[in-house]
Amino acid sequence: MVEAASDKFVVVVDDTKLVDGLGGSGLAMPVEVVQFCWKYNLVRLQELFKEEECDAKLRLNDDGKPYVTDNSNYIVDLYFKTPIRDGSAAGKEISALEGVVELGLFLDMATAVIIAGRTGLEVKAK
Template structure:
């Protein structure tokens, strides 16, 4: 079985569990396709066999977390910075299972008020930041360049050598597919964090137990 290995705090638990099952012999004959360098390093340290989309263009199952989940199982992902590789791997998967806690549930994407990331090339990033903010002006959007988080003013750089512009919405996005199309049409935009029509099921953990959401 070929598995897509997600990125982020939730996905890290999944990778740890896979490593444990492999080491005890409870699981075998799998190969993982990591969605980031840090997931690759984690999986390699656990002796999980790894490969790439070049060698395995069809993935049986991808498992990852999400930053927002709406009632249609559409998602915001990429606050961990791996949105491009996550989308490539998860789009190539026959099944895509999302694991999240109930704080990630929203009535509309962008509704949490937290970042919706857009990966952009470094060249003239300010130009694209201004254009992205203007695109969603009616939603009270504020666009910010993501910083490295090391106390400096250095921009965060993705595994692909790009920057991330984080969009913060005061109101939810009305039409995710239209928004995604408009963002993707901008020159210099590499990928956005709207994962639409991709998840096949979502496992939600809450105070009262675990809920399974399917289409």
């Protein structure tokens, strides 16, 4: 929500986060969901991306209990074996589900990205 209210939104990552497309990298895409319907959303998210062979998992702490966000919600991590064809459409479909609070797609939001790598920093601006 803060990023939507900001004049500038700068993303800072290391170079291991760079991928050619969404999915297939082994990295998770987080979806924040209200606790009340997390199971419902986990199943719906997995079914929504059946073609992309999505595996949806509730994020757990080291003690095996659900990870709780600052807003007292849970995180469902999505692992895609096949890349998502249309990130914008996927984001809209996920956001439309009841109980979804936020997702880890920052489509058309970043004004700049700072990438840390072994050779130094790279800045990409919109």
